[in-house]
Amino acid sequence: MNNNIKDFSWVGSQENFVDSENIQYLSHIIVGRYGGNSKAGQYKNEDGCLVWFNEIEDWEFVMVLDVHNTAESAEKVLRLFENEKAQIKHLLSMETVQKTFKTLEKKILSMFQSKEFLSTCRNVQGETACLKIVIRKDKYIWWFSVGDCILYLFHPELSALGQYQINQRQFYEWIGKVNTFEQEVPCYSLGIKELRQGENRLFLTADGLIECPNEPYLNPRNIYDSFIISKEEESIKTLFQNIQENNVRDSTTIISWKVNILKEVTLPSNQK
Template sequence: MNNLSWVGSEEDFVDKRDVRWVNRVAVGRFGGNSSAGQTKNEDGCIIWQNGDWEFAAILDAHKSAESAKLVIDTIEQHKEDFVEILEMKESLDFKYLEVILLKIFQSEKFLDKCRRVTGETACLIIVRKANYVWWFSVGDCLAYVLHQDLIALNQFQLNQRQFFEWIGQVNTFGQAVPCYTSGTRELRRGNNLILLSTDGLVECPGEPFSDPSNLVATLNEKELDEGISQLLMEIERQNVRDSTTIIAWNVEVEKEGSIPSNHFG
């Protein structure tokens, strides 16, 4: 299986951990503890992949899962447009992806659908091709790129979480100026672990993973699915209420990353 499309209203995983491989991408889902008051799951995700690229989206809605489902369904409807760009043989310009997303999210048809849903969602999209990763973020989901060179400099997170940004009933793309963040990063030579998560991972009671170094320690020297299982087991043990969805995969890069000109001086 190369692809996955899921929203928590389909299967909520309350009191249940689910960790599985989608080809080379690992996904973990935990709907939260009913003992803490959880009754539903409003997360969602998309995973697509092919030979030298991955496209992943993670969503965290509130009030209902309707906004997450709307965004997932809309992105899936435009899958051919995204894949056509990702399959380009010449060098990839990630700006083409941003243009498509802005066209989709600012269309009157989509905005009208957003007005009709209950609640709103954060949305984080990550695309990796060759030795580059690109992100498009609305709201407070988290993305990490974990590599030994970066960890040594206490650099873990790819994006900065933004509060008060959503897509749905309250909609940043319905404002005079849409608010979102995007960017591109070069991956380092060796193993790069890309990990996306909804905020249940870091807003758990006791905050065991608010410090990214604890995240690294849990994932270090384990198979990725086993590491994700341990992350979910720990937040379950801490009696987290919020649902948590994690998508992660390893990228092995042969090309040397940029280094400062005085490195050998």
């Protein structure tokens, strides 16, 4: 466990964690990686992730990638963001949340649509099948998604209304050899959501957790309940153990952290 790392990136070609799990804390953020079962035919890991945060300026910037064919496209995306890290962090440090989100949207789109990056992608083998970028600043989250990685927000008020999943999974969107940003109109989704007062848990995952045989976590309530039953590290261990027991082949990467909101949040007029 290392609580001092504030910049972290990884891709499965570096270490694949096949038949093994790895759970580590980056301060308040927990990163879990499981490479899938060799008995089910798994022999490589094509996931990737990136975590940046600043506790003084009160923001987190995280990314989960799920690749197919080779991990090469994930490596190129991570390198793209590492090269632009200083400017992205500068935008994250802006005083107003609204300005941060607006400028980062323009910045990320320009990065993916740059001639140099598009040219690089044409020469890679495979595609990043899904890419999820999530920024938390103040009491808001902003996300940018290409493909089918999933973002959940767990809070008792939302759970009571049956809401857990923030984004809808999108298929046939990629970055790599086949690239949604090569189209006349690039396809992606994004959004902004206000967190609720009290403890919020953000949870990002690649699709191995969801597409596991017997689908133990297809219903997000089961993921939410796992954090109620036990502490966060034990909860993620349980998630990995269950998909392993169900003979999952696909790798799974998880990033999760808690945010406690003290400020007032939006409520209907008859509840104020």
